[in-house]
Each structure stands twice: as structure tokens, then as C-alpha cells.
Amino acid sequence: xxxxxxxxxxxxxxxxxxxxxxxxxxxxxxxxxxxxxxxxxxxxxxxxxxxxxxxxxxxxxxxxxxxxxxxxxxxxxxxxxxxxxxxxxxxxxxxxxxxxxxxxxxxxxxxxxxxxxxxxxxxxxxxxxxxxxxxxxxxxxxxxxxxxxxxxxxxxxxxxxxxxxxxxxxxxxxxxxxxxxxxxxxxxxxxxxxxxxxxxxxxxxxxxxxxxxxxxxxxxxxxxxxxxxxxxxxxxxxxxxxxxxxxxxxxxxxxxxxxxxxxxxxxxxxxxxxxxxxxxxxxxxxxxxxxxxxxxxxxx
Amino acid sequence: xxxxxxxxxxxxxxxxxxxxxxxxxxxxxxxxxxxxxxxxxxxxxxxxxxxxxxxxxxxxxxxxxxxxxxxxxxxxxxxxxxxxxxxxxxxxxxxxxxxxxxxxxxxxxxxxxxxxxxxxxxxxxxxxxxxxxxxxxxxxxxxxxxxxxxxxxxxxxxxxxxxxxxxxxxxxxxxxxxxxxxxxxxxxxxxxxxxxxxxxxxxxxxxxxxxxxxxxxxxxxxxxxxxxxxxxxxxxxx
Numbered sequence: 105x106x107x108x109x110x111x112x113x114x115x116x117x118x119x120x121x122x123x124x125x126x127x128x129x130x131x132x133x134x135x136x137x138x139x140x141x142x143x144x145x146x147x148x149x150x151x152x153x154x155x156x157x158x159x160x161x162x163x164x165x166x167x168x169x170x171x172x173x174x175x176x177x178x179x180x181x182x183x184x185x186x187x188x189x190x191x192x193x194x195x196x197x198x199x200x201x202x203x204x205x206x207x208x209x210x211x212x213x214x215x216x217x218x219x220x221x222x223x224x225x226x227x228x229x230x231x232x233x234x235x236x237x238x239x240x241x242x243x244x245x246x247x248x249x250x251x252x253x254x255x256x257x258x259x260x261x262x263x264x265x266x267x268x269x270x271x272x273x274x275x276x277x278x279x280x281x282x283x284x285x286x287x288x289x290x291x292x293x294x295x296x297x298x299x300x301x302x303x304x305x306x307x308x309x310x311x312x313x314x315x316x317x318x319x320x321x322x323x324x325x326x327x328x329x330x331x332x333x334x335x336x337x338x339x340x341x342x343x344x345x346x347x348x349x350x351x352x353x354x355x356x357x358x359x360x361x362x363x364x365x366x367x368x369x370x371x372x373x374x375x376x377x378x379x380x381x382x383x384x385x386x387x388x389x390x391x392x393x394x395x396x397x398x399x400x401x402x403x404x
Numbered sequence: 405x406x407x408x409x410x411x412x413x414x415x416x417x418x419x420x421x422x423x424x425x426x427x428x429x430x431x432x433x434x435x436x437x438x439x440x441x442x443x444x445x446x447x448x449x450x451x452x453x454x455x456x457x458x459x460x461x462x463x464x465x466x467x468x469x470x471x472x473x474x475x476x477x478x479x480x481x482x483x484x485x486x487x488x489x490x491x492x493x494x495x496x497x498x499x500x501x502x503x504x505x506x507x508x509x510x511x512x513x514x515x516x517x518x519x520x521x522x523x524x525x526x527x528x529x530x531x532x533x534x535x536x537x538x539x540x541x542x543x544x545x546x547x548x549x550x551x552x553x554x555x556x557x558x559x560x561x562x563x564x565x566x567x568x569x570x571x572x573x574x575x576x577x578x579x580x581x582x583x584x585x586x587x588x589x590x591x592x593x594x595x596x597x598x599x600x601x602x603x604x605x606x607x608x609x610x611x612x613x614x615x616x617x618x619x620x621x622x623x624x625x626x627x628x629x630x631x632x633x634x635x636x637x638x639x640x641x642x
Contacts, residue, residue, distance in 0.1 A: 272509070279495050279506050286493030289456060290554075291481035291510035 115244045117366050118359055123250035124334075125358020126257030131312035131328070131335035132342075132350035133261055134305035139344050141281040141301045142193070144204045148211035150332030152188070153309030155215050156181040157327060158223050160314050161230055170233050174314055178307045185306025189299040197295065219325045228324075230317040253315050260311045261351055264304065268347075277301060330377055334361070337380040341387050343397020353395060357383060407469060409434045409594050410455065410562055415463035415473075417447075417454045424450040426618040427463065432562065435592035437584070439605035439626065441640065442615035448598040449490050451615070452564045455596070456480045456487040468561060482510045486555035487564040494547045496540030500531060503539050503550055507557025516559065524556045527583055545576035552580065556587070565597040569604060577601070581608045602640040606630040614639045 131153060138146040156177050163173035192211060196203050234252035238245040268274035279287045280297035288294050309328075316331055317323050335354060342353025360383070361376045371379065387394060408431035417425040425447045432438045440448050453459040455467070457477045465473040472480050481487070486507075495503050504524070508517045525532050528549050534542070539550060548568055555563050565584070569577040581604055587593040599605035606612060606626040614622040614635065622635050629635050 272505075275498075275502055275506060276509055279498060279502075282495045282497045283493060285458070286489060286495060287506070288477040289458070289481055289487045289489060289493060290506050290558075291478050292506070293478050 112244045113366075114363075116246065117362055119246050119250050119254075121359035121362030122355055123247075123253040123358070124362065125338065125355035126254045127312055127315045128331060128334040128338050128354040128358060129351045130257050130260050130308045130315070131331055132339040132354045133264065133347050134308040134312070135335060135339050136344060136347050136350045137301050137305045137308070139339075141277075141298055142204060144201055144208065145336065145344070146211075146305070147205070147208045147332075148215055149305065149309055150328035150335070151212050151215040151219070152181070152185070152306050153313035153331070154325060154328040155219050156184075156306065156310035157230070157313030157317050157323070158219055158325075160310070161223075161228055161317070164230060170231050170318075174233070174311075177314060178310050181310035182303040182307040186299045186303035188306070189302035193298070193302065194295065197298070216325055223325070225324065227322045229320065229322050230314065232318045233315070249319070253319075256311065256315060258351075260308060261347075264308065265347070267304075273300070333377060334358075334380050337384045339394075340384050341394055343394030345398060346394065346396040349394055349396030407466075408432060409436075409468060410596065411464070411466045412451075412455070413464040413466075415451075415454050415461055415465060417450050417459045417461040419450075419459065424459070424618055425454060425461070428454075428615070428618070428620055430613050430620065430623070432594055432596050435588070435594055436611065437588050437595045437597065437609045439609035439612040440596065440598045440615060441600075441602050441605055441612055442621075443639075444600075445617075446615040447618040448615055449566055450618075452487060452489075452566050452596065452598055455564060456485060458487075458489075481558070484558065484561035485564060486558045486560035486562070488551045488555050488566060488568070490566045490570070492544075492547045492551040494539050494542070494551060496538070498539055499535065500537050500539050500542070500550060501535040503554050504531070504535075504557055507554035508559075510558070517557070520557055520559055524553045527556075527587070528553045545572050545580075548572060548576070548580055549583075552583065560593070562594045562596065565595055567598055567600060569599060569601050577604065584608060602636075603630075 131149060134149050135145055138144065159180055160173045160177040163176055164170060168176070192207060193204070196207050232249060234249040236247065236249055239248050268278055276292045277297040277300055280292055280294040284294045312331060313328055317327060334357060338354025338357040339350040341357055342349025357380060361379050364371050364379050365373055365376050410432040412428055412430050414427045414429055415425055416423065416427055428447070428451060440451055442448050450459055454461040455465060457475055457480050461473065463473060464471070467483060467485060470483065472483065495506065504521065508520065511517055531550065531553055539547065542550060568580045584595060585608055588595060597605065597609065606629065609626045611624065612626045612629050613620050616639060621639055622629065
């Protein structure tokens with residue numbers, strides 16, 4: 105710090121952090137969606153996103169362009185998410201929370217195993233969605249891919265927000281999450297709203313996976329496991345029941361992890377995941393409801 | 405004699421192994437306010453839950469000529485039964501306006517919904533100024549009125565009203581019953597109301613059923629029952 109501080113590098117690192125944070129945000133929003141309606145964290149969310157990414161890879165492999173594969177995969181993932189809820193979650197809909205948690209853990213291994221069974225181990229990669237050349241903004245060189253990732257993530261989250269905020273179906277699914285019994289009395293098909301939530305979560309996860317993969321030289325079936333942890337850490341930071349919190353939390357986490365990795369020598373790239381875990385621990389100790397979460401008051 | 409709007413015949417209901425209704429029969433005619441009274445645990449709330457399908461039930465339940473004994477709550481609501489549940493069913497995290505909009509969730513006639521919104525606001529004018537407010541921040545009485553207003557947004561043929569007086573100040577309760585009476589008189593709204601407060605219930609209704617451990621113990625016109633000393637002493641405890 106004695107020498108001139110490199111502001112250009114700081115700006116670049118912040119954008120890189122926001123880009124990974126944005127990718128995590130889409131998965132974090134998926135976690136929040138399920139958490140709000142069922143009260144559990146879907147441990148299989150990352151694996152479902154991985155599976156979606158493999159579907160996208162197959163589509164690209166069969167000659168589709170990245171973006172054609174992207175939108176087709178989002179649609180397929182939505183349908184698959186609905187189907188998973190109907191087949192796997194519906195039977196335990198009214199079971200205790202722990203039962204549902206264990207079912208999602210089982211789903212984790214099921215989806216992972218299925219992906220290994222369908223797609224044999226080989227080096228595979230997704231093409232870059234955006235140009236990898238840098239763009240010059242006020243003298244600072246940013247990667248177009250990073251800016252594109254931020255843009256796509258925010259667009260996906262924004263569309264979801266518009267759906268929940270401004271459509272009748274979105275309103276009904278919020279109602280179903282707040283008070284399922286009262287919603288049924290109003291004619292809302294609550295059980296289907298849960299399925300809709302799973303579909304939307306799976307679609308968001310697909311976006312997350314398809315943005316994660318191109319940044320890597322190659323990927324395998326463990327693609328989304330670190331992303332799930334970052335998404336979870338960010339969601340906890342923002343407040344696990346708040347979609348806005350999930351976005352802000354993961355973006356903050358993305359910047360934090362990247363800056364710590366860049367400026368604290370001994371953290372480097374290897375210790376980034378533990379930084380995220382430290383954030384989870386810290387938040388749970390200091391402010392369990394997170395930045396935007398509502399503190400739940402429980403009568404004893 | 406025309407068929408009743410709602411008819412229960414020998415309806416049983418159970419929560420798991422616990423039988424809550426042991427064969428209840430009752431009717432509500434078009435344009436009629438009917439009260440269900442009884443002590444705690446007599447099965448008042450369960451009677452309403454049986455109609456709307458929120459509890460496992462058997463026996464005959466016919467609403468507007470259709471058998472509804474096997475229908476889900478969503479389906480019963482779609483037939484025009486608005487159930488204001490125990491605890492008011494406020495969607496606390498949604499705004500007042502969103503709560504009202506959800507009252508009309510199953511309706512497709514947008515123009516009619518807008519019309520009804522104006523009509524409902526004429527009964528509860530204060531709701532208009534509070535429309536952006538989170539419903540959970542309303543007082544208990546306001547939430548009860550919101551619940552009633554939301555029920556009206558369905559343009560229901562029948563309202564099931566579960567203990568509107570619960571936890572409310574007498575003045576607020578009186579206001580709610582006044583509005584129910586007005587709705588019935590002006591619009592011919594049929595209401596099946598469950599109430600602990602017998603005096604209020606008799607005042608608001610034309611007929612009443614007194615339940616005792618899941619059975620109808622006495623039934624009759626509200627005026628008759630109110631004057632009946634032995635009914636008052638044995639079942640209503642005042």
C-alpha cells in the first residue's frame with residue numbers, strides 16, 4: 105500500500121466478483137424459492153443445475169448454438185423441476201421438515217448418479233456465450249463475458265421478480281407460500297403452486313449452471329457443488345427467506361471472496377470456499393436472519 | 405319447498421383417529437343467516453371445515469344442487485363458497501390490495517371484479533387508503549374486516565364465517581355483525597356463522613343450531629331459542 109494503489113485492478117476485481125456473485129445469485133434465488141414455500145433448503149438444487157448444464161452440453165454437441173441451447177434447456181429444466189416435485193416431493197408434502205430434507209439429499213445422489221450414468225466421463229466444455237475480448241470502460245479493461253454474466257443473471261432474477269410481482273399466478277404462489285390453508289380456501293391450487301416453484305427454481309438453476317460451465321476449461325458432474333455452497337452462503341448472508349437478500353448477499357459475497365483472494369496472499373484461490381463458509385458461520389452467529397431476512401418470532 | 409342452498413346430512417368428520425362430528429344435519433336457505441353455537445370443542449369450526457373440505461368428512465353435503473362431500477377446498481371455493489377461517493386467514497406478508505385481489509382469484513370476469521371492488525370498498529371505505537399496507541400490520545379487527553371484504557370479492561353465494569368476534573373488542577365485533585346484517589338485507593347474502601357469543605349470534609341470525617360434542621343438540625328459529633330458558637342454561641351457559 106506504500107506504492108500507488110492500483111484502482112484499475114480494484115475495479116476489475118470488483119466486476120469479476122460481481123460476475124461470479126451474479127451466477128451464484130441465480131442459484132441462491134432458486135434455494136430461496138424452495139425455502140419460502142416448503143421451509144427446507146433443497147440440497148439437490150446444485151445437482152439439478154448440473155444436470156441441466158449437461159443437457160445444454162448435449163444440445164450444443166448436437167449442433168445447437170449456445171443461446172438456442174440455453175433457452176431450450178431453461179424450458180426443459182422448468183418442466184423437469186415440476187415433474188420432480190410431483191413425483192418425489194409431493195408424497196412427503198405434509199411430512200416433517202427433516203423428512204423433506206432427507207429426500208432432497210437422496211435427490212442429490214440420484215441426480216448426480218443419473219448424470220454419471222448418462223454422460224460418461226470425458227473432457228467436455230461449453231462454448232463461451234460472450235466474446236472473451238475485453239472492453240474498455242473509462243480506461244479500465246473489463247471482460248465482456250463478466251459483464252454478460254452479470255447482465256444475464258440480473259435479467260433472469262428480474263424476470264422472476266416481474267412474474268411474482270405483477271402476474272395473478274405469481275401473486276397466488278406468494279400467497280400459497282405465506283398461508284397455504286387460507287390460500288386453498290380462496291381457490292388457489294396450493295399443491296400446484298409448489299410444483300410451479302420447483303419448476304422456476306430448476307430453471308434458475310439451469311441459468312446458473314450454463315453460466316458457470318463456459319468459464320471453465322472443462323467440467324464434470326461435480327460442476328455445481330462449490331456453486332451451491334457459495335449460493336447458500338450468499339443466501340444466508342442476505343436472509344434465506346428473502347429473494348432480494350439472496351441477490352445482494354451473493355453479489356457481496358462474490359466481491360468479498362474475490363477481493364480477499366486477490367489481496368490476501370495466503371488465501372489465493374484455494375481458500376475461497378472456506379471464506380464463504382466463514383461468512384455462513386459469522387452471519388448465523390451475529391445476525392441469523394441475514395441482511396434482509398425477517399426475524400421470526402416464535403412463541404414458546 | 406325449494407331445495408336449500410346448503411344441506412348437510414349426517415356428516416361425520418375426523419382429525420386422524422379423533423371423530424369431531426358425529427353425524428350433523430343442517431341447512432342454509434338462499435338469503436338466510438344461520439348461526440352455529442356451542443361450547444369449545446362442540447364441532448362448530450369443524451362443521452365449516454367439513455363444508456369447505458378442510459377436514460376428512462363423510463355423509464352428504466350438497467351445495468347449490470351439487471354434491472360437494474368429496475371436493476377439495478379449491479373446488480368448493482370455485483363453486484362460490486367463501487370461507488373466512490378461524491384466525492382470519494390473513495395473508496400477512498401481502499398488501500391489503502393483494503389480499504383483496506386474491507379474494508377474486510378464481511373469477512375470470514374482470515369487469516365484474518372491478519365493480520365488486522368498488523362495492524366492497526363502499527362497505528369498508530378505510531381499506532382504500534390502506535391498500536398498499538402489509539396486511540400483517542393491520543389490527544385484529546381490521547384483519548377480520550379485510551377477511552370479510554376478501555370473501556365478498558369472490559361474489560359468493562354463501563359465506564362461512566368462523567368466530568368473527570374472537571379476540572376483538574365488543575365495539576369492533578358489533579360493527580362486523582352490523583355489516584354482515586347489511587349485506588344480508590341489501591344483497592341477500594347467505595351466511596353460515598359460527599359464534600361463541602350467543603347473544604350476538606341470535607341477534608344476527610334467523611335460525612340457529614346448538615352443537616354439543618359433535619351433534620346438533622337443539623335447532624330452531626333464533627328468536628325462539630333466545631327466549632328458551634332451558635336452552636340457555638344447558639347449552640349456552642348464561
